[in-house]
Each structure stands twice: as C-alpha cells, then as structure tokens.
Amino acid sequence: MNRIAKSAWVVDIGLIPYVPACELQRDLVQARKQGAIPDVLLFCEHPHVITLGRNGKREHLRASDHLLAQMNVEFHSTDRGGDITYHGSGQIVGYPILDLAEHRRDIRWYAEQLEEVMIRATADYEIHAYRVEGKHGIWVNRRDSAGALGSEEKLAALGVHLSRWVTSHGFAYNVSTDLRYFDLIVPCGLVGARATSLERILRRPVDFSEAKMRLVAHFGEVFGRRVEKVTRPELAAALGRIHSSREEVAAAV
Numbered sequence: 001m002n003r004i005a006k007s008a009w010v011v012d013i014g015l016i017p018y019v020p021a022c023e024l025q026r027d028l029v030q031a032r033k034q035g036a037i038p039d040v041l042l043f044c045e046h047p048h049v050i051t052l053g054r055n056g057k058r059e060h061l062r063a064s065d066h067l068l069a070q071m072n073v074e075f076h077s078t079d080r081g082g083d084i085t086y087h088g089s090g091q092i093v094g095y096p097i098l099d100l101a102e103h104r105r106d107i108r109w110y111a112e113q114l115e116e117v118m119i120r121a122t123a124d125y126e127i128h129a130y131r132v133e134g135k136h137g138i139w140v141n142r143r144d145s146a147g148a149l150g151s152e153e154k155l156a157a158l159g160v161h162l163s164r165w166v167t168s169h170g171f172a173y174n175v176s177t178d179l180r181y182f183d184l185i186v187p188c189g190l191v192g193a194r195a196t197s198l199e200r201i202l203r204r205p206v207d208f209s210e211a212k213m214r215l216v217a218h219f220g221e222v223f224g225r226r227v228e229k230v231t232r233p234e235l236a237a238a239l240g241r242i243h244s245s246r247e248e249v250a251a252a253v
Helices: 018-033 065-070 107-123 179-184 198-202 208-223 232-252
Strands: 007-015 039-045 049-052 074-077 084-087 091-097 130-132 135-143 149-163 166-174 226-229
Touching (some): 007 208, 018 091, 018 232, 039 208, 084 179, 107 130, 107 135, 107 149, 107 166, 208 226
Parallel strands (some): 049 074
Antiparallel strands (some): 135 149, 149 166
16 A cells, blocks of 8 residues: 555544643554554643653743643643643644654654645645744734734644654644743743634634644645545544453453
8 A cells, every 4th residue: 555545544632631631642652653543633621731852941830830830821841742732712723643664753853844734724724834943832923903914923833753763742823822821831932932723813703623633634734645534433433452461362362
C-alpha cells in the first residue's frame, strides 16, 4: 500500500482533564509502536490548565499557586517540547500520534508540517498566518480599529514529544479562547508575546466544529493520509482489544 492510500484515525474525545489525556496518549503511542493502530489525530478540549514543557522555566508562570486555585486553573509539568502555555475552553487541542518512520524521521520537518496544517486552515478564513524563525507555532499581524497592521500575535502554540519516532502532544489552536488566561503566563516563554484567537481577528463568532473540520482536511492533505473518523467508544474498544491481546501473549509466555 502506498503512503497516500494509508489512513489515519481522527478521534474527537471532547472535554477531558489534562492528566487523563496524557495517559490516553501514552496508550496510543504504545499501540502505534506495535503497529496495532494506524496514525491517529486526537482532538480534545481541556478545562483550564497551564502546562510547562521540559525546556520551560517556572518563572514564566506569573500567577501564584493561590491565584491558580482561586481561578480553578491546574498546573502541570510535562515531557513535551516548548515552554509554558495555557489550555482552556474554546481552544482546539490536537494530539497527533504518528509514526514518523512512515513519514520522515525529522522532528523539524514534523513541526513545520503541523504549522502548515494550521496555516492552511487559517487561510480558509482569509487570514494570513505565518511562521516566525525560532518561535514554534503560527502567528498573525494584529490589526487596529482602522484595519492597519501592527505587532505580531500568536494564534496557535506547538509542543511535541517523540518516542522511537512516534509522536505525542501537539498543537493548541485558539478559536474562541478566553485570552485573559494568557495573562497568567509569559506565553511560550516569549516576553511581550500576545495570544489571539480566530474570533478576535474576525470580530465575529466562529463555528468550533467547522474549524476542526478544516484542520482535519488539511491534516490529511499535508501528511498524505486518508482520514477516518472514529468515535471515542470505538477507540476505547480498539485499545481494549489490544490490551487483552497483550495479556494473552503474556500468559502464554
């Protein structure tokens, strides 16, 4: 089977706390390493949470533990790349579980492909998004009330992890995110950086499901995969069968 004909599961698991989402990713990474599942693009939303990447600095968290508790915001250190970021309602979080051995063993290439997916999806809304050298994620130019271009703002963040060339973690794309929560951090460790969202740029509501569909379509194009929607129960059943098979093999040894 050639690369173009290969499929990728797209699974939308909805709202899920950060820690269970990480546990699910670990299960999927293990299954992908064994070739028990194809590539997967996992979509979700997280309740308010701030995460710090393995290269991040704790001082980029501006809020005290007391303030985070008052605002019902969790904080977690994580093994992804990148610095500090915020996840919350109105943000599309995408966790691709891909075997780069079947694509290209190149982490920089992979990060650029994820950025390309988001750049193309943003272009569908007639918004020019772009990369900035040395800064992962995608950026747009802020416009003032008269429509004049101003400083750059971050529309989407990126932070990935690799284990034997299988990816986890991924991207966070702001659709209708409450941007005030980014004041709790130095976004991605970049002093002076400001976050933005599709709704802020367009100055109108954006359909969340439509934004996901655009990301899915461009994900398939960029990574050369035929996307197949899989429900959360179907994913759970598939992982259950994989776990049962492992137990049977272990019992036979």
